[in-house]
Every structure is written in C-alpha cells, then in structure tokens.
Amino acid sequence: MAVMANSNQLHGKGHVMEPDHEAHLREEHLMLDPRPRSELNAMVMESMTTTSWKFWAVAGFLALVVAVCLGYYWYLMIRDGMGIAGINKPVYWGIFLVNTVFWIGISHAGTFVSALLKVFKAEYRRPFTRAAELMTTFGLVQAGLSIFMHMGRVWLFYWLFPYPNERGLWPNFHSPLAWDFLAINTYLLSSTMYLTMPLIPDFAMARDRSTGWRKSLYRVLAMGFRGTEAEWRHLRFAMNLFAYAILPVMFSVHTIVSWDFAAAMRPGWSSTIFGPYFVIGALQSGLSAVSMVLIVVRSTMKNMKYFIRPEHLDALGKLMLIISMSWGYFFFNDYIVQWYNGDKYTDLLLHFHEAGPVGYMWFLMIIFNVVIPWATLWNKKIRRNPTALFIIGFLVNVAMWFERYIIIPTSLSINRFPFTYQFYKPGVEIPLSFGTLALFILLYMLATRILPIVPVWEVHEGQAAHSIKKFGKEPVVTISDLE
Amino acid sequence: MDNKNLLLAVFADIDPAAHAVDLLRSLGFGEDQISVISGFPISEAMFGRKPQKSHVPLMALGGSILGLLVGLFFGVWTPLTYPLNVGGQPLVAGPPVIIVIFEMTMLGMLLSTFIAVFLDSKFPNLKPMEYVPEISDGKIALLINCEGHNCDAVSKELQQSGAESVRKAEANPL
Numbered sequence: 001m002a003v004m005a006n007s008n009q010l011h012g013k014g015h016v017m018e019p020d021h022e023a024h025l026r027e028e029h030l031m032l033d034p035r036p037r038s039e040l041n042a043m044v045m046e047s048m049t050t051t052s053w054k055f056w057a058v059a060g061f062l063a064l065v066v067a068v069c070l071g072y073y074w075y076l077m078i079r080d081g082m083g084i085a086g087i088n089k090p091v092y093w094g095i096f097l098v099n100t101v102f103w104i105g106i107s108h109a110g111t112f113v114s115a116l117l118k119v120f121k122a123e124y125r126r127p128f129t130r131a132a133e134l135m136t137t138f139g140l141v142q143a144g145l146s147i148f149m150h151m152g153r154v155w156l157f158y159w160l161f162p163y164p165n166e167r168g169l170w171p172n173f174h175s176p177l178a179w180d181f182l183a184i185n186t187y188l189l190s191s192t193m194y195l196t197m198p199l200i201p202d203f204a205m206a207r208d209r210s211t212g213w214r215k216s217l218y219r220v221l222a223m224g225f226r227g228t229e230a231e232w233r234h235l236r237f238a239m240n241l242f243a244y245a246i247l248p249v250m251f252s253v254h255t256i257v258s259w260d261f262a263a264a265m266r267p268g269w270s271s272t273i274f275g276p277y278f279v280i281g282a283l284q285s286g287l288s289a290v291s292m293v294l295i296v297v298r299s300t301m302k303n304m305k306y307f308i309r310p311e312h313l314d315a316l317g318k319l320m321l322i323i324s325m326s327w328g329y330f331f332f333n334d335y336i337v338q339w340y341n342g343d344k345y346t347d348l349l350l351h352f353h354e355a356g357p358v359g360y361m362w363f364l365m366i367i368f369n370v371v372i373p374w375a376t377l378w379n380k381k382i383r384r385n386p387t388a389l390f391i392i393g394f395l396v397n398v399a400m401w402f403e404r405y406i407i408i409p410t411s412l413s414i415n416r417f418p419f420t421y422q423f424y425k426p427g428v429e430i431p432l433s434f435g436t437l438a439l440f441i442l443l444y445m446l447a448t449r450i451l452p453i454v455p456v457w458e459v460h461e462g463q464a465a466h467s468i469k470k471f472g473k474e475p476v477v478t479i480s481d482l483e
Numbered sequence: 484m485d486n487k488n489l490l491l492a493v494f495a496d497i498d499p500a501a502h503a504v505d506l507l508r509s510l511g512f513g514e515d516q517i518s519v520i521s522g523f524p525i526s527e528a529m530f531g532r533k534p535q536k537s538h539v540p541l542m543a544l545g546g547s548i549l550g551l552l553v554g555l556f557f558g559v560w561t562p563l564t565y566p567l568n569v570g571g572q573p574l575v576a577g578p579p580v581i582i583v584i585f586e587m588t589m590l591g592m593l594l595s596t597f598i599a600v601f602l603d604s605k606f607p608n609l610k611p612m613e614y615v616p617e618i619s620d621g622k623i624a625l626l627i628n629c630e631g632h633n634c635d636a637v638s639k640e641l642q643q644s645g646a647e648s649v650r651k652a653e654a655n656p657l
C-alpha cells in the first residue's frame with residue numbers, strides 16, 4: 001500500500017485519491033474488510049459471552065413484566081372468563097387478533113431478508129440473516145400465544161388438530177381459519193428449520209472454543225458436525241431449496257391471514273386486494289423491526305460494529321422506502337375502490353375510520369407509514385444514522401399496529417345492523433399485549449447469549465468471494481460465485 | 484476406516500490443500516481414501532473431485548409427494564367422511580383443496596429435506612471423531628487413509644507440499 005501511495009503521488013493530484021478509494025471501499029463494506037477466521041470466531045464468541053449487569057437487569061425486568069402481564073393476567077382471564085376482555089357484540093375480534101396479525105407480520109422479515117436476499121445474491125445480507133431469522137421464530141411464538149388468548153378456553157387448543165374423535169368434530173377445511181392453522185404451522189416449522197440448519201456449523205465453531213457447560217451444550221447442538229464435503233453438500237442443497245420454497249410459504253401465510261377478513265362479506269373487509277396488501281404490510285413492519293433490532297444489537301453487543309455497518313442500515317433503509325411506497329400504493333388501491341363503490345355502509349365505515357373515536361390512529365398510520373418514510377429515507381445520511389433509522393422503524397411499527405387495529409376492532413364496530421353498533425374498549429388485552437412484547441424481547445435477548453448471532457461461516461465465505469480488482473485505474477469490487 | 488492408517492493433514496488455505504489432493508492422486512491414492520474437512524463451505528469441484536452422493540433431493544421429492552397425499556386426505560377424503568355444508572359450496576370444492584394441498588406439499592418437502600440432511604450426514608453423532616478444532620478457524624484438513632502406502636513417506640510428501648501439520652489421526656470426543 002505504501003508503494004502504491006508513493007507511486008500515486010508521483011502521478012499527480014487526481015491519482016492520489018486512488019488508494020483512498022480502495023481504503024474507503026474496505027472500510028465501507030464488511031465483505032471487503034476480511035479478518036482471519038480465528039479472529040471472526042473470537043469476536044462472535046466474545047459477543048455471546050460478554051454480559052454486563054445491565055443486561056441481566058433488563059432481562060430481570062422483562063421477566064417480571066412477562067410474569068405479571070402475561071402470566072397473571074392470562075390466569076385471570078382463564079379464571080374469570082373472556083368477559084374481562086374488551087370484546088363485545090359485534091366486536092368479537094379485538095386486540096388479540098390485532099397482535100396475531102402484527103406478530104405474523106413481524107415474522108415475515110426474517111424470511112424476506114434471509115431467503116429473498118439469498119435468492120437474489122444480495123451479499124450485504126450475510127452478517128444479519130440470523131438476527132432476522134430469530135425474529136421470525138420468536139414473532140410466530142407471540143402470534144401463536146395471541147391466538148391461544150383469543151380462544152378463551154385455551155386448554156382445548158388441540159380441537160384445532162384434525163383427528164378422529166368421539167365428538168364428531170372435524171376442522172372445516174373450507175374455512176380460512178383452518179387454512180390459517182395449516183399455513184402458520186407450516187411457516188413456524190419451516191422457518192425454525194431454516195434457522196437451525198445454518199446454525200449447525202456455527203455451533204461446531206462454538207463447541208471448538210468453549211469450555212464448561214457451554215462446551216457440553218454446543219457439543220450436543222453441533223451434533224457431530226465436522227465440515228466434511230458431504231456435510232456441506234447436504235447442507236448447501238437443503239439451504240438453497242429452503243430459500244426458494246419458503247418464499248411462497250411466506251407469501252401464503254399472510255395472504256391466508258388476509259382471507260380471514262376478505263372472505264367475509266363485510267364493509268371494509270371484502271376486498272380482492274387484501275392478500276398482497278397484507279403481505280406488503282407484513283414486510284413494512286417486519287423490515288422496520290429488523291432495522292430496530294440490528295441497531296440495538298450493534299450498539300449493545302460487543303464487536304457488532306464490525307459486522308453490522310452503516311452499509312447494512314443503508315440497504316435496509318432503501319428496502320423500507322420501497323416497501324413503504326408499495327404499502328402506500330396498496331392502501332390507496334384498496335381505499336379508492338371502497339370509496340368509489342358508493343355502498344352506504346362502506347362509506348359510513350370509511351368516515352368512521354377517519355373521524356371516529358380512534359380517527360387519530362388513521363391519520364398517524366398515514367403519517368408514520370407514508371409521510372415520514374418518504375420524507376426521510378431518500379436521504380443517505382438519514383438511512384445511515386442508527387438513531388434516525390431506529391425512530392423511523394419504531395414509528396412504522398406503531399403505524400402498522402394501528403393499521404391492524406383499524407382493520408379489526410374498529411371495522412367491526414360498524415356494520416349493516418345499526419342497532420348493534422358498539423365501540424371497543426380493550427381491557428385485559430392491554431397488559432397481555434405488553435406481556436407478549438416483553439416475552440419477544442426477553443427471548444431474543446436470551447438467544448443472543450446462546451446462539452452465535454452472526455453466521456460466521458457465511459461471513460467468511462462472503463469475504464473469501466469478494467476482492468478488489470483494478471479496472472484501468474479504478475478499483476472495482478468483484479465477487480466470485482462460490483456456491 | 485482403521486485408525487492406525489489414518490493421517491490428518493492441516494493446510495492454511497484451499498490452494499495448498501487442492502495441490503495436496505493432486506499429489507495424493509499421483510501417489511496412487513483413490514478418491515475414497517481422501518476426505519476433505521473445512522470450516523467454511525467447500526465443494527468437490529474445488530478439489531477436482533466427483534460430487535458426493537446425496538439423498539436429500541430424492542427425500543425432498545418423496546416428502547412433497549407424501550405432503551400432497553396428506554393434503555388430498557384433508558381436502559378431499561375428510562369432507563366426504565365428515566360432511567359439512569358451507570354456504571352451499573360443494574363438499575369437495577377446488578379452491579380450498581388447492582390451498583390445503585399447497586400447504587401440506589410444502590410442509591412435506593421442507594420437513595423431509597430437513598430430516599434428509601440429518602440422515603445423510605448421520606446427525607446426531609456424538610461418537611469420537613477424527614477432527615482438530617483449527618478446522619473451524621478456517622483451516623482445511625485432509626483425512627487420508629494410507630492403507631497400502633507408507634504412511635511416514637506420505638506424511639513427508641504432504642509436509643513438503645505445504646501442510647502446516649501432518650499427524651496420525653486420532654478419534655477424540657468433539
């Protein structure tokens with residue numbers, strides 16, 4: 001490098017920039033800034049094993065919130081019945097289903113980031129695929145819990161399973177709710193398997209440099225993985241197949257969730273565009289949540305600033321902007337057709353959304369989902385600023401929760417029978433919602449102590465595939481396809 | 484493999500390891516006497532070797548077919564057995580059956596692929612194995628069965644070809 005710099009100084013002012021450009025490329029892109037694998041391993045191990053008292057204080061607080069808000073209030077609801085929840089006639093579906101749709105939406109980000117970006121060979125995905133996939137699994141756990149809460153008699157959950165029984169009861173496979181059961185379980189199992197497979201080589205790495213209980217744990221979790229050609233071959237084929245196959249499953253899940261509403265002949269729900277509108281909504285909240293999680297991981301976990309860089313926030317910010325534009329398009333498309341059709345009750349409902357008791361949610365939904373992302377995310381400096389991106393991501397998630405609230409309990413308040421109109425005032429749902437949020441964060445925090453949050457072997461592979469080549473005088477990035 | 488005849492040669496990078504595989508071939512070693520172990524994904528093509536046999540694609544296909552049959556069972560057989568009139572729809576209606584079949588086929592394919600990885604890789608395997616932790620630090624190891632060859636001579640040749648270390652392979656708990 002020193003020789004190169006001297007040589008450039010001899011060649012005049014314009015060429016002095018050349019090594020700077022190369023240095024900038026290396027500083028900017030993780031894939032061009034390789035470190036020895038042993039160092040990468042040590043950094044990831046250190047990030048897992050270094051835990052401050054603040055971590056345990058936060059974890060303890062969250063555990064308390066889970067125990068009180070989730071454990072105690074759920075116990076109360078089981079003891080006293082669904083009457084202590086805010087649901088009523090005609091608002092049979094309340095915040096539990098708002099949360100179900102919200103968490104399923106959050107879960108879409110993991111698959112989107114990991115599978116879609118892998119299929120399109122977006123190299124920047126490598127360090128944060130696992131952080132995103134973890135959100136899928138833990139998000140689906142919260143969605144499942146919310147459905148169980150909504151059931152009321154949760155101990156009879158197994159009635160959902162199709163099996164011969166003396167009651168003569170059988171799931172109705174013509175119902176979107178039965179499709180939901182199949183789709184969500186397929187997605188939960190698939191995404192958990194998709195999370196597990198690439199973890200095996202990293203568990204082996206952790207096994208090789210752990211002692212004590214961690215050694216015993218990782219020894220079991222690594223299952224004897226050594227990295228033979230055959231093991232890599234099986235793993236690689238399976239991961240490629242998963243990347244392609246899990247995408248239609250992901251799209252099907254939120255489309256089927258949308259059919260829970262769209263298949264009903266209700267004002268505001270009966271819409272042919274609800275499927276893609278829900279999928280885009282899921283990506284809108286999911287991608288924003290991924291950005292938020294990455295920013296927290298980057299700023300709180302040791303060594304993570306090396307792996308998660310402004311380039312990653314920048315890329316996610318661009319995706320958030322594109323998805324925000326798509327959400328705006330689908331929202332308007334859904335809105336204008338309903339507005340135009342002239343149906344009296346649909347018209348009434350649309351006005352109720354905007355000017356009813358939760359009209360502020362409707363306006364904030366538009367501002368947080370469209371106005372703020374469009375006004376800010378075009379700017380590179382904002383996209384690369386962790387604090388700004390975190391705030392935008394947070395606002396988008398608030399907006400997406402509001403959107404589900406408007407679609408479900410608000411829309412149910414108004415229907416074709418004016419004598420049944422009734423507003424929805426949530427009761428026990430509020431602490432239970434905080435309980436699921438706390439459980440999600442707690443599970444995620446604990447997972448970061450056990451699971452290597454960065455897929456080291458994928459980063460290593462990516463760094464091995466990248467190089468800087470001179471194209472004339474210009475240093476350009478070249479990528480070898482090692483897969 | 485007999486442990487007595489096993490050598491474990493560790494290389495810093497893929498190029499000397501690939502040259503060592505060529506060297507072993509020139510010494511008369513068969514492909515089945517050499518195994519390559521690495522901490523990051525390697526393909527057989529990187530060492531000029533034939534692809535390893537994998538049952539994963541076949542298992543994935545089998546799982547898809549099984550999933551499709553389960554989907555047909557849920558979507559076609561059960562409505563006929565437990566008839567429910569839903570809004571005047573036929574008992575076996577095309578669109579709902581497509582959804583059920585799709586979900587079950589995908590689940591069957593993905594589940595069988597996952598299981599196939601475990602079966603083909605013989606996971607979980609907690610028996611002692613020939614391995615060194617340096618491999619997960621990015622080194623490439625060749626596990627060589629030198630039966631029919633002079634192990635010491637092969638060891639020297641490998642060291643001269645750029646191996647960082649060559650030792651008798653011992654099975655240790657991982």
